[in-house]
Amino acid sequence: MLKAEYAIIFYVLLIVLSLLLVRMFSKRYLKPVKYRKVKESISAYLYLLPSFVILGIFVFWPIFYSFYLSFFKWDFQNQGNPIFIGFQNYIELFKLNQPVNITFNEAFFNTLLIFMTAIFIIHLIFDLKKIKTPRQKYLIVCMSILGIISLLTINSIQYLNVVSALVLVVVYTILLSLHFADQMSNKIFLRIITFIGLWIAFYSLGVPEIIRFLSLAKEQSLFIKAIWNTTYYVLLSTPITILFALLIALLLNRKLYGKTFFRTVYFIPFVTSVVAISLVWQWIFNDNGLLNYILTQIGFSKTPWLKDQKFTIPTVAIISIWKMVGYYAIIFLAGLQNIDKAYYEAAEVDGATPFQKFQFITLPLLSPTTYFVIIVAMIGAFKVFDEIFILYVGMPGPYNNSGMTMVYYVYDMFYVQQRMGRASAAAYVLFGIILLFTILQMRSSRSRIHYES
Missing domain, CATH: 1.10.400 (GI Alpha 1, domain 2-like)
Structure with a gap:
C-alpha cells in the first residue's frame, strides 16, 4: 500500500514538472500569441489537475484495472497471484449447463x-x-x-x-x-x-x-437469464415511466391550483431512500399487505406478489416506476416551459386543436428533452439492483433466480462467490450492452430531434 502511495505522488509530481517544463520552453521558442494560448491552456490544466488525480485514482484506474482482471482467474484462492486465462471468463458466462433439446x-x-x-x-x-x-x-x-x-x-x-x-x-x-x-x-x-x-x-x-x-438457454445459464430478466425489466419499466412522466408534466404545466404542492409530492419518492421505499412496497405486496387487502375488498382473491416468479420483474418495475416518474416529470416540465408560447398562439389563430398542438408543436420541440430522458432512463434501468435486494431480503427473487439481473449477477460473483475475474467480465458485458442500446438510440433519434431556433 505504501508503494502505491509513493507511485501516485511520483506521477503527480511528474505531471506538474512536465507542465512547468512545457511552459518554460514554450515561452522561449513560441511566438507571443501562441505562447499566450499555451500559457492559458497550461494554467487551466494545472487548476484541473486535482480533479484529474481524484478521477484517475477512484474512477479511471478501477475501470481499466477491472477490464485487465477480466482476463484472469482472480478468485479467493488466487487473489494474490491471478492466473491469466484469456477470454475464458467471457466464454463461461454464456456456457450452458446442459444441452437444450428443441424440435x-x-x-x-x-x-x-x-x-x-x-x-x-x-x-x-x-x-x-x-x-x-x-x-x-x-x-x-x-x-x-x-x-x-x-x-x-x-x-x-x-x-x-x-x-x-x-x-x-x-x-x-x-x-x-x-x-x-x-x-x-x-x-x-x-x-x-x-x-x-x-x-x-x-x-x-x-x-x-x-x-x-x-x-430455453436462460434456464441453463445464470448469466443469460440475468440478461433476459434485465432486458425484460428495461422494456417493461422504461416506456411506462416515460409515458407517465410526460403525462404528469403536461398536467403540471397547466394552470392548476396547488401545482407547486403536486410537484413536490411527485418528486419526493426520488429523493427518498431506496431501502425505505422497498420496505414499504414489501409490506404493500405482502400476502396480508395493503394491495391484497384492496383486492379482497373488491371481490378478487389474494395474489402471491412476492412468492410467484412470474410477478418478480413486474413488482420490481412497479417500484421503479413509482420512484422515478416524478424525477423525469420535472425534467419534462423544464423542457415544456422552455417552449416559446408564440408557437401555441399562432396555432390557436390557425384553429389547431389541443391534440394537433401537442403533435406538431410540443412533441417536436420537446424531442431533445425526450431523447435525454430515454437515454438516462434506459441506462438507469439496466443497473437495477437495490429494489430486488431489499424486496426479496438479499435473494434474487422468490425462487428459480426469477429476479436475477446483470448487476445482481456481478454482485453475487464478486461479494458472495469471490470470483472477481468473472464479475469483471460480466460488468464489461453489461457495459457493452448499454453502449449498444445507447448507440442505436442515438442513430434512430438523430433525424427526429428538433432544436428550437
Missing part, C-alpha cells in the same frame, strides 16, 4: 418470430415518418410490441410463438398489398434482403442454437 417446428417458428419482429422494428426505427397512413403506423407499432412481448414470454404460453409469428406474417402481407412498399425507400428493402440472406445462412449453419439462447 424443428419450435426452431422454425421461433426463428420466423424473430425475423418478423426484426422487420417491424426496422420499419419502426427508420421509416415510421415516411408512412403517410395513420393505420399503417399504428399497425407497425402494435406488431413490434407484440413481437417483443412474444419473445420475452415465449415459454409461458403454449403455441404463442406459432400464433404470434403467423399474425406478424399475415399483417405484413396485408401491409405490402396496401401499397405499403411504395412509401419505403430502397434502403429498407436492401436491409430486409440482407437480413433474409443472413437468416438463411445462419439457419443453414444451425441457427436453432440462437433460438435456444433466446427461449
Whole structure:
C-alpha cells in the first residue's frame, strides 16, 4: 500500500514538472500569441489537475484495472497471484449447463418470430415518418410490441410463438398489398434482403442454437437469464415511466391550483431512500399487505406478489416506476416551459386543436428533452439492483433466480462467490450492452430531434 502511495505522488509530481517544463520552453521558442494560448491552456490544466488525480485514482484506474482482471482467474484462492486465462471468463458466462433439446417446428417458428419482429422494428426505427397512413403506423407499432412481448414470454404460453409469428406474417402481407412498399425507400428493402440472406445462412449453419439462447438457454445459464430478466425489466419499466412522466408534466404545466404542492409530492419518492421505499412496497405486496387487502375488498382473491416468479420483474418495475416518474416529470416540465408560447398562439389563430398542438408543436420541440430522458432512463434501468435486494431480503427473487439481473449477477460473483475475474467480465458485458442500446438510440433519434431556433 505504501508503494502505491509513493507511485501516485511520483506521477503527480511528474505531471506538474512536465507542465512547468512545457511552459518554460514554450515561452522561449513560441511566438507571443501562441505562447499566450499555451500559457492559458497550461494554467487551466494545472487548476484541473486535482480533479484529474481524484478521477484517475477512484474512477479511471478501477475501470481499466477491472477490464485487465477480466482476463484472469482472480478468485479467493488466487487473489494474490491471478492466473491469466484469456477470454475464458467471457466464454463461461454464456456456457450452458446442459444441452437444450428443441424440435424443428419450435426452431422454425421461433426463428420466423424473430425475423418478423426484426422487420417491424426496422420499419419502426427508420421509416415510421415516411408512412403517410395513420393505420399503417399504428399497425407497425402494435406488431413490434407484440413481437417483443412474444419473445420475452415465449415459454409461458403454449403455441404463442406459432400464433404470434403467423399474425406478424399475415399483417405484413396485408401491409405490402396496401401499397405499403411504395412509401419505403430502397434502403429498407436492401436491409430486409440482407437480413433474409443472413437468416438463411445462419439457419443453414444451425441457427436453432440462437433460438435456444433466446427461449430455453436462460434456464441453463445464470448469466443469460440475468440478461433476459434485465432486458425484460428495461422494456417493461422504461416506456411506462416515460409515458407517465410526460403525462404528469403536461398536467403540471397547466394552470392548476396547488401545482407547486403536486410537484413536490411527485418528486419526493426520488429523493427518498431506496431501502425505505422497498420496505414499504414489501409490506404493500405482502400476502396480508395493503394491495391484497384492496383486492379482497373488491371481490378478487389474494395474489402471491412476492412468492410467484412470474410477478418478480413486474413488482420490481412497479417500484421503479413509482420512484422515478416524478424525477423525469420535472425534467419534462423544464423542457415544456422552455417552449416559446408564440408557437401555441399562432396555432390557436390557425384553429389547431389541443391534440394537433401537442403533435406538431410540443412533441417536436420537446424531442431533445425526450431523447435525454430515454437515454438516462434506459441506462438507469439496466443497473437495477437495490429494489430486488431489499424486496426479496438479499435473494434474487422468490425462487428459480426469477429476479436475477446483470448487476445482481456481478454482485453475487464478486461479494458472495469471490470470483472477481468473472464479475469483471460480466460488468464489461453489461457495459457493452448499454453502449449498444445507447448507440442505436442515438442513430434512430438523430433525424427526429428538433432544436428550437
